[in-house]
Amino acid sequence: MPKTDFGPPKYTEMLPPVIKNNYGKWKYHETVKPGVLKHVAESGDVLYTVRVGSPRLLSIDTIRDICDIADKYCDGYLRFTSRNNIEFLLTDESKIDALIEEVEKLGFPVGGTRDTPAGKYALSNIVHTQGWVHCHTPATDASGPVKAIMDELFEYFKEMKLPALCRIALACCANMCGAVHASDIAIVGIHRTPPRVNDDVVRRTCELPSTAASCPTAAIRIKAKEKTVVVDEEKCMYCGNCYTMCPGLPLFDPENDGVAIMIAGKVSNARHPPVLSKVVVPWLPNNPPRWPEVVDVIKKILETWAANARKHERIAEWIERIGWEKFFELTGLEFTHHLIDDYRITPYFYSSYRTTTQFRW
Amino acid sequence: MSETPLLDELEKGPWPSFVKEMKRAAEKNDMAKDALRLLERSYKDKITHWKHGGLVAVVGYGAGVIGRYCDLPEEYPGVAHFHTMRVNQPSGWFYTTEALRKICDIWEKYGSGLTNMHGSTGDIILLGTTTDNLQPCFDELAEAGFDLGGSGSAFRTPSCCVGPARCEWACFDTLDLCYNLTMEYQMELHRPMWPYKFKVKISGCPNDCVAAIARSDFAIIGTWRDEIKIDQDAVREYAKNGMDIKSEVVDLCPTKCIEWDGNELKIDNKNCVRCMHCINKMPKALRPGDDRGATILIGGKAPMLEGAVLGWVLVPFIKIEPPYDEIKEILENLWDWWDEEGKFRERVAELIWRKGMREALKVLGMKADPRMVKEPRNNPFMFFEKEELR
Numbered sequence: 001m002p003k004t005d006f007g008p009p010k011y012t013e014m015l016p017p018v019i020k021n022n023y024g025k026w027k028y029h030e031t032v033k034p035g036v037l038k039h040v041a042e043s044g045d046v047l048y049t050v051r052v053g054s055p056r057l058l059s060i061d062t063i064r065d066i067c068d069i070a071d072k073y074c075d076g077y078l079r080f081t082s083r084n085n086i087e088f089l090l091t092d093e094s095k096i097d098a099l100i101e102e103v104e105k106l107g108f109p110v111g112g113t114r115d116t117p118a119g120k121y122a123l124s125n126i127v128h129t130q131g132w133v134h135c136h137t138p139a140t141d142a143s144g145p146v147k148a149i150m151d152e153l154f155e156y157f158k159e160m161k162l163p164a165l166c167r168i169a170l171a172c173c174a175n176m177c178g179a180v181h182a183s184d185i186a187i188v189g190i191h192r193t194p195p196r197v198n199d200d201v202v203r204r205t206c207e208l209p210s211t212a213a214s215c216p217t218a219a220i221r222i223k224a225k226e227k228t229v230v231v232d233e234e235k236c237m238y239c240g241n242c243y244t245m246c247p248g249l250p251l252f253d254p255e256n257d258g259v260a261i262m263i264a265g266k267v268s269n270a271r272h273p274p275v276l277s278k279v280v281v282p283w284l285p286n287n288p289p290r291w292p293e294v295v296d297v298i299k300k301i302l303e304t305w306a307a308n309a310r311k312h313e314r315i316a317e318w319i320e321r322i323g324w325e326k327f328f329e330l331t332g333l334e335f336t337h338h339l340i341d342d343y344r345i346t347p348y349f350y351s352s353y354r355t356t357t358q359f360r361w
Numbered sequence: 362m363s364e365t366p367l368l369d370e371l372e373k374g375p376w377p378s379f380v381k382e383m384k385r386a387a388e389k390n391d392m393a394k395d396a397l398r399l400l401e402r403s404y405k406d407k408i409t410h411w412k413h414g415g416l417v418a419v420v421g422y423g424a425g426v427i428g429r430y431c432d433l434p435e436e437y438p439g440v441a442h443f444h445t446m447r448v449n450q451p452s453g454w455f456y457t458t459e460a461l462r463k464i465c466d467i468w469e470k471y472g473s474g475l476t477n478m479h480g481s482t483g484d485i486i487l488l489g490t491t492t493d494n495l496q497p498c499f500d501e502l503a504e505a506g507f508d509l510g511g512s513g514s515a516f517r518t519p520s521c522c523v524g525p526a527r528c529e530w531a532c533f534d535t536l537d538l539c540y541n542l543t544m545e546y547q548m549e550l551h552r553p554m555w556p557y558k559f560k561v562k563i564s565g566c567p568n569d570c571v572a573a574i575a576r577s578d579f580a581i582i583g584t585w586r587d588e589i590k591i592d593q594d595a596v597r598e599y600a601k602n603g604m605d606i607k608s609e610v611v612d613l614c615p616t617k618c619i620e621w622d623g624n625e626l627k628i629d630n631k632n633c634v635r636c637m638h639c640i641n642k643m644p645k646a647l648r649p650g651d652d653r654g655a656t657i658l659i660g661g662k663a664p665m666l667e668g669a670v671l672g673w674v675l676v677p678f679i680k681i682e683p684p685y686d687e688i689k690e691i692l693e694n695l696w697d698w699w700d701e702e703g704k705f706r707e708r709v710a711e712l713i714w715r716k717g718m719r720e721a722l723k724v725l726g727m728k729a730d731p732r733m734v735k736e737p738r739n740n741p742f743m744f745f746e747k748e749e750l751r
Contacts, residue, residue, distance in 0.1 A: 151374030358634030
């Protein structure tokens with residue numbers, strides 16, 4: 001019997017000496033230049049971090065190249081961030097420029113940082129899901145649209161010229177493994193047509209009561225005699241939850257699947273409490289390989305915000321100040337009936353629960 | 362003529378290309394080659410070509426491997442099965458190159474050579490291998506000290522922010538708590554036995570760098586209760602260097618509890634809600650206080666099924682110290698209740714909505730606190746216990 005349940009390596013084995021020596025004793029940090037952070041410890045020790053954007057999907061040979069650089073400049077230590085950036089950790093300031101040159105030669109950009117004291121912010125990496133690369137329920141690809149968007153917004157990653165933080169995220173279906181629903185800008189894969197019942201597959205592979213119960217709008221009715229289900233197309237909102245439960249209910253549609261754009265969410269408690277994103281574009285087509293319609297809308301939203309927001313004002317805060325009608329006017333996006341909520345179930349009492357760590361003692 | 366004309370378009374442009382990565386792996390691996398060809402097919406057809414997974418696992422585990430099969434196995438035999446292995450990352454995603462190279466070597470031997478660093482939940486994702494390779498791959502990963510992460514209706518791999526390893530604002534040791542909970546709940550992590558998934562994420566301060574409030578059923582977010590520490594000289598230094606403290610700090614404080622007279626910064630800490638803005642703005646001058654701990658928020662999740670949820674306050678303040686028994690007691694009581702009462706595929710938020718906070722607080726032995734709500738209810742229809750009646 002092989003060993004089991006031994007857990008991950010202990011983090012202490014992975015920390016460079018400067019971190020071990022100053023663990024929990026950091027005094028302050030500053031941003032030296034775009035992509036480079038300097039952390040100063042109570043002891044006076046200094047740690048430099050070089051932040052590097054990555055496509056998240058990495059081949060082992062590229063990881064080895066990254067390791068070579070970390071061996072050469074960082075005594076063999078590095079980390080990744082919650083937004084799929086790579087961070088090189090080093091103590092010798094004189095090595096920073098050579099490291100940057102080598103990383104960029106590999107094709108990986110240095111950037112994605114912010115200088116809050118100066119009020120200058122770069123765009124960080126987009127967090128995203130698997131999409132067509134490896135997922136069985138996506139309504140769009142993930143890596144492709146992200147690559148196309150980041151190509152277009154590249155300058156904002158490299159330079160710190162946005163007025164505040166802007167977190168972009170993409171989820172290829174409403175299951176949202178990427179949990180994009182509290183992002184400044186979110187791209188969400190959606191379906192627009194009901195599942196097509198494959199009676200044979202339903203009979204062979206699906207449990208009928210749990211399939212019917214999986215529908216949030218009660219659109220699925222069991223046909224007990226035929227051992228299958230019917231979908232009420234008037235009630236279906238194409239969430240795809242039934243397909244997750246039952247492979248006999250596919251709802252993929254090359255021409256009608258696509259993405260919705262949601263904005264003005266945030267998770268940080270800074271200034272404004274955390275808030276969920278809202279839909280501002282109901283649907284854009286899947287237009288591979290570069291999703292030009294999606295890229296255009298994202299760029300328009302980002303640049304309209306950047307041109308009109310005050311310092312430190314995230315999209316949610318900006319729109320709270322100017323009003324949604326002004327947002328639609330400034331961006332030229334069309335406000336349609338789709339954007340008015342008619343999803344029946346989020347309980348009304350939840351709106352009075354406190355969803356922030358902001359309180360008084 | 363290229364076999365992948367559509368994907369080739371995504372090799373262009375300044376942002377690093379995942380297509381280049383897939384091609385690089387495809388040069389020496391047939392699984393990666395067919396994964397690339399199949400993706401081109403999806404780009405042409407505008408739909409996915411991956412099917413629902415069957416049950417695949419390694420000996421002794423019910424989680425950590427995601428079964429994945431392609432729907433065109435004859436045309437793309439290299440990805441007829443192409444399972445994902447989720448490998449539990451070290452806290453804070455710190456690595457030695459030695460450890461990373463070991464993973465690469467093992468994945469070169471047994472898998473496609475494609476990875477995600479990292480998946481959304483935080484695991485190292487080893488993308489694509491055959492059913493036969495799963496066990497030997499796991500055995501070598503185990504030898505190298507790497508275990509599998511969670512999947513299915515299990516405790517999902519916890520993740521945490523960089524915390525005290527490199528951040529002056531960490532209000533507790535996020536890396537250690539993350540490691541400790543992961544080790545304590547190996548059984549729950551590796552053997553799905555609950556109504557649905559359960560995610561824990563840990564952020565050291567209210568900036569919430571791992572988005573715990575949105576992405577976890579149980580968000581542990583650092584905070585403090587006493588006074589923000591001020592270095593007045595450093596404040597004056599910021600002012601001297603051109604920072605407009607009035608407009609960028611004082612005016613942006615959500616509770617207007619800061620005053621600045623050009624010489625001294627005064628904070629009315631009784632009215633501070635610890636949002637972090639002033640501290641973010643002046644890291645050399647301001648720091649969280651000393652009475653540090655965390656807020657626990659419950660219920661965060663994506664829109665499926667009953668709509669998107671930001672976690673709401675369950676425990677306004679809790680001290681976070683090893684061996685973390687208090688947190689574990691809350692988790693275990695919550696799981697017992699959810700396991701007993703939760704419906705199939707009902708997240709903990711949805712259970713609480715169905716049963717009421719009243720019931721949740723009773724089960725957890727907690728008292729209601731005004732910090733749990735934005736405002737009291739606006740209707741007079743309340744449940745009363747028999748004991749409360751006269």
